[in-house]
Amino acid sequence: MIRTLSWAYLAVAYAFVFLPVAVLVAFSFQDGRLPVPPFKGVTLDWYAKVLGNDDLTAALLNSLLVAVVSSLVALILGFLAAHALARVRLPGSALMRGVLIAPMTVSYLIVALGLLNLFNLTGLRLSLLTAGIGHVVVNLPLCFAITYAAMGDHQRSAERAARDLGAPEWKVVTLISAPMLAVPLAAAFFLSVTFSWDEFIIAFLLTRFDVTLPVEIWSMLKSGLSPATNAVGSLVFLVSVTLVILLELTVFRKRP
Template identity: 75%
Template structure:
């Protein structure tokens, strides 16, 4: 049974990671198409990707939008969760439902609605408009994670801090935020992940300053290329490096 369990686990990981392994392998393809067989190994496509100014600009735009919108969504979600967890207010269940509602709506509907609102208010398609759209889709996620992490012990600690004379900003910054650090980190990095991969909102709300998914889509319109595999491999490498850095620094320190 132990052998079957390990075999099943290995097959499951292989199934999950096989697309990534194929992506990385054919990013070194010494040919024009990233398809079998692997004709040879070359770093030409990585050199082209790193030398492409439009691609590097799109990469930087994705960083700005992902981290900026995630930070704003985290702040708003934290404040909303703290307010609704502090006391039971009339209609608090309705407020929580409205905050979580965007999770049930298609990104296409959200993007079209935001596009109409921006057109009516004179806001032009830009990275700023895309950032607002990503705050809209990430705020419910941050609120849900943080609110779920606020147990009775959290509420008791906040009440004790207020009874001892702490101001509201001190309660939030010095008591609530440190005790909710794992939930805050999880909400932030999940938001970064969703914002980084998001395409529909970025496609409809940007014009000239596009994000990386939009730039990759433009490249794919001209056909498959190992360059797109190289981009994916670089993004995957950066993601793994960030996760390993967090694992060996922040998360390890938080363990008892």
């Protein structure tokens, strides 16, 4: 009885999470102008229309650029901060860790509004650069938290041994510390890319002419739902799932 209830609960949970996505994907193949029942047939015309749209293609490339570059910057800064606070005893280090993690508890809307005011004061023009800065701000705490949690005594011992053998500090960090943290660093990077890839609020407020894919999708939705918007959503979901699968196969895969 308990086993049956457990399977039933699992089925309901999966249906609750994936049923909207399944409906989205199904009606992206709708052979009609409206993505509503009844289902009139299967066609790939909407995907061809989406992939042939220059604005969507440009927005897709912008999203990939912002996601990869901002995640890489956030990873480097988060790793260096974690290494410093884990290896060096500083006055107020607990407070420093709290300040670094604090953006994780703040709404993206608040972060975006604060950065928007800052950029207006400094005269920095809204662009993909400003959106990337916003994504670094929200992803850096994630990279820091994952890296800091993964640092242990065995890495400290290896670093001490390298210093005793005459290695300079930059070699200790790049050739000892970073390779020993390859798995958590890769996990932090892939998660940052995933979060940045489909982030909307920061990208919407901190871009103007060159926009990311979520902002372009929002512009399409202003004219109403269509199978084309469902096709775009399906492609975004496909990319996100692909990143998660790659993360699972390359990082979280158990090794004998």
